[in-house]
Amino acid sequence: MKSFYLIACFLLGEWVINPVCAQLIDSKATSETKALYHHLVSLSGKKIMFGHQDDLAYGVHWKYEDGRSDIKEVINDFPAVFGWDIGGIEHWHSNNLDSVPFDRMKKFIIEAYHKGAINTISWHTDNPVTGGNSWDTTRAVKEILPGGKYHSLFVSWLDRVATFLNSLETRDGVKIPILFRPFHELNGGWFWWGRPYCSPEEYKDLWKFTIEYLRDVRHIHQLIYVYNTNSFSNELEFTERYPGKELTDMLSLDIYQRAPLNASKEQLENSSRKFEKQLKENLKVVVQIAHQEHKLSALSETGFEAIPVKDWWTGVLYKTIKNFPISYVLVWRNHGFMEAKNKIHYFAPFKGQKSAGDFKKLYKKKRMLFLKATKKINLYQ
Numbered sequence: 001m002k003s004f005y006l007i008a009c010f011l012l013g014e015w016v017i018n019p020v021c022a023q024l025i026d027s028k029a030t031s032e033t034k035a036l037y038h039h040l041v042s043l044s045g046k047k048i049m050f051g052h053q054d055d056l057a058y059g060v061h062w063k064y065e066d067g068r069s070d071i072k073e074v075i076n077d078f079p080a081v082f083g084w085d086i087g088g089i090e091h092w093h094s095n096n097l098d099s100v101p102f103d104r105m106k107k108f109i110i111e112a113y114h115k116g117a118i119n120t121i122s123w124h125t126d127n128p129v130t131g132g133n134s135w136d137t138t139r140a141v142k143e144i145l146p147g148g149k150y151h152s153l154f155v156s157w158l159d160r161v162a163t164f165l166n167s168l169e170t171r172d173g174v175k176i177p178i179l180f181r182p183f184h185e186l187n188g189g190w191f192w193w194g195r196p197y198c199s200p201e202e203y204k205d206l207w208k209f210t211i212e213y214l215r216d217v218r219h220i221h222q223l224i225y226v227y228n229t230n231s232f233s234n235e236l237e238f239t240e241r242y243p244g245k246e247l248t249d250m251l252s253l254d255i256y257q258r259a260p261l262n263a264s265k266e267q268l269e270n271s272s273r274k275f276e277k278q279l280k281e282n283l284k285v286v287v288q289i290a291h292q293e294h295k296l297s298a299l300s301e302t303g304f305e306a307i308p309v310k311d312w313w314t315g316v317l318y319k320t321i322k323n324f325p326i327s328y329v330l331v332w333r334n335h336g337f338m339e340a341k342n343k344i345h346y347f348a349p350f351k352g353q354k355s356a357g358d359f360k361k362l363y364k365k366k367r368m369l370f371l372k373a374t375k376k377i378n379l380y381q
């Protein structure tokens with residue numbers, strides 16, 4: 001029987017995850033988590049969900065107004081995936097690193113679950129050795145592993161993460177399934193867990209310890225674990241720190257388009273072509289490896305700050321991703337004006353924004369899923 005499965009695992013269409021072989025790494029996953037996972041598996045290659053970070057919390061011109069969402073004000077529908085970040089929970093702070101109060105985040109996550117959407121969480125955790133932020137690249141990974149000087153401090157941080165994740169539950173006590181994406185953009189050089197600051201083995205040990213602690217010690221069974229790199233230059237860079245089949249459920253990529261401020265039309269066009277090429281090359285690797293490993297895949301962060309290209313959604317993004325069997329694409333947060341940096345920081349359109357018309361075209365693409373269509377699927381049943 002086992003060999004039948006093995007053969008069947010490699011027979012299915014190119015790059016699409018094979019449902020026969022797809023399995024969550026947590027054999028005790030809650031029924032809602034299993035249901036969500038199996039829906040994602042069967043949607044793979046057919047639909048791509050649209051996601052937005054902090055969507056319900058604030059937009060470019062507003063903060064904490066019930067029912068608002070910049071996306072909704074453009075398409076009269078919400079995203080299907082809601083992204084959140086729990087940086088700061090390790091100190092039991094009341095707000096996350098971007099000033100989102102955790103009690104509000106909790107309400108939004110529960111609300112998103114009841115709406116029939118998916119929640120995904122990343123963790124811009126502080127540096128445990130220095131107390132500096134995620135971008136303090138003082139070496140820390142080795143120090144927080146078992147036997148390290150800061151191990152027990154790190155465990156106490158994981159305990160707070162666990163307590164927060166467990167507090168995300170409905171009135172009936174259903175633990176809300178979360179796509180959990182810790183230690184993200186691992187090949188970059190900007191976070192303390194990044195490639196220059198720990199060996200591949202140390203990174204894998206950190207991942208293994210974290211997952212096993214949450215799952216086997218804290219008995220959290222509502223997580224789908226998302227491995228994540230930033231854009232990379234070759235396959236080795238993507239796989240070098242991959243912790244393995246037994247420890248990940250989804251493989252994902254973060255990649256942004258960038259151009260100089262007030263770029264000319266020609267500069268914008270060049271940057272779009274460059275971005276499309278890189279995105280395509282990278283996604284090819286991500287979905288191929290995901291296919292081999294029988295894992296889901298996603299474009300977990302992307303965007304073009306302030307979306308200066310009118311038809312960016314269909315003319316650049318959709319055009320490039322549409323044939324990849326990724327579960328979702330998520331754009332980063334709509335902060336609005338950043339005084340410290342004297343610039344506007346947002347990645348999703350809002351009413352009146354230059355690319356809003358094109359976003360409506362994206363909304364109409366059959367392959368894209370937003371909330372109204374997602375709700376009908378009943379992801380958790």
Ligand code: BMA
Binds near residue numbers: 098124332345
């Ligand atoms: C970055 C920016 C920062 C933010 C961080 C974590 O891309 O948006 O302002 O603090 O993500 O959300």
